[in-house]
Amino acid sequence: MIDFDKSNLTIFKSLISDAKKIVLISHTNPDGDAIGSLLASKRVVEAHTSAPLSCILPSPLPDLFAFLPGYNQIITDNQDHTRCEQALLEADLIIALDLNNAPRVDNLAQALSDSKAHKVLIDHHHSPDTNLFHLLFSIPEFSSTCELAYWLFTAMYGDDAIDQPTARCLYSGICTDTGFFSYSCESPTVFEAASRLVALDIDPAGIHDEISNCFSINRMEFYGYAISNRLKILHDLHVAYFYLSLEDQRKFAVVPSDMEGLVNYTLMMKEIEVGVLIREEPNRVKVSFRAKKDFDVSDFAHRLFGGGGHTKAAGANSTLPFDQTVELIERELTSALTTH
Numbered sequence: 001m002i003d004f005d006k007s008n009l010t011i012f013k014s015l016i017s018d019a020k021k022i023v024l025i026s027h028t029n030p031d032g033d034a035i036g037s038l039l040a041s042k043r044v045v046e047a048h049t050s051a052p053l054s055c056i057l058p059s060p061l062p063d064l065f066a067f068l069p070g071y072n073q074i075i076t077d078n079q080d081h082t083r084c085e086q087a088l089l090e091a092d093l094i095i096a097l098d099l100n101n102a103p104r105v106d107n108l109a110q111a112l113s114d115s116k117a118h119k120v121l122i123d124h125h126h127s128p129d130t131n132l133f134h135l136l137f138s139i140p141e142f143s144s145t146c147e148l149a150y151w152l153f154t155a156m157y158g159d160d161a162i163d164q165p166t167a168r169c170l171y172s173g174i175c176t177d178t179g180f181f182s183y184s185c186e187s188p189t190v191f192e193a194a195s196r197l198v199a200l201d202i203d204p205a206g207i208h209d210e211i212s213n214c215f216s217i218n219r220m221e222f223y224g225y226a227i228s229n230r231l232k233i234l235h236d237l238h239v240a241y242f243y244l245s246l247e248d249q250r251k252f253a254v255v256p257s258d259m260e261g262l263v264n265y266t267l268m269m270k271e272i273e274v275g276v277l278i279r280e281e282p283n284r285v286k287v288s289f290r291a292k293k294d295f296d297v298s299d300f301a302h303r304l305f306g307g308g309g310h311t312k313a314a315g316a317n318s319t320l321p322f323d324q325t326v327e328l329i330e331r332e333l334t335s336a337l338t339t340h
């Protein structure tokens with residue numbers, strides 16, 4: 001069991017039971033932890049309030065997680081911006097999951113900041129915006145927001161708060177944020193939470209199959225192309241990076257979520273310590289960083305582009321043209337790692 005501040009649990013429980021309109025929100029480009037924690041929280045909160053509740057996300061939902069219960073009830077900003085904004089402004093309780101500041105909700109940042117609602121944060125990223133949120137369950141030591149949500153909800157409402165569909169959501173988020181228990185899982189609590197979730201008959205092999213064995217053929221062909229033609233290795237620095245232009249992506253008809261996970265291929269090489277994926281989008285360049293040890297990619301992403309994340313996995317957006325972004329990253333990595 002994790003020790004939460006008892007008075008914070010009591011405050012959160014009364015916020016939920018007294019609320020008139022509740023919004024749950026998670027971050028842009030949602031991953032399994034964002035969607036899993038959003039849908040699990042929806043089920044738990046719904047059981048303890050009579051208030052209407054909306055789940056909103058700032059960007060389109062990857063099909064990958066369509067197997068999770070409640071997926072079809074999520075409203076996305078691209079579907080209906082006005083409705084999402086309205087929901088945030090009219091809510092008297094907003095629960096934010098797996099994000100640490102307003103920019104993480106993209107086009108909904110202003111409405112999130114302007115809303116007069118009580119704002120509760122459940123998250124495992126560093127440096128939460130303590131001016132934005134009134135009640136914070138922000139613990140970076142946790143593997144995932146889903147793990148944190150498991151311990152938090154069972155501390156609030158007991159073990160019965162987690163039913164089988166909720167357990168599937170939470171387990172999926174834990175698995176995506178730990179790469180199926182291969183990183184961010186130093187603490188035994190993550191295995192204890194997983195063990196309790198598996199005890200609820202959630203079909204872990206089926207969840208693995210849904211999340212991992214999901215490639216389209218063109219996506220696999222694109223990966224082959226990227227590895228053969230768009231992977232640069234800086235041997236002396238133990239760095240590898242992918243650079244993918246919009247034209248490359250169009251040729252294989254891949255969408256941004258198809259490139260999710262490609263950056264991890266860099267670290268599969270024994271010699272590589274830092275891996276980067278640089279991917280052109282219509283109005284910006286998205287950059288993902290990964291590291292094995294001894295190099296804080298979150299700090300690097302922040303310094304270069306105002307990005308952030310975790311020490312071993314971080315991301316950023318560049319407003320420079322694609323070619324200049326690639327050059328800048330190579331130059332800055334060279335200088336950082338040469339003096340490192």
Ligand SMILES: [Mn+2]
Pocket residue numbers: 033034098124144145177
């Ligand atoms: Mn997460």
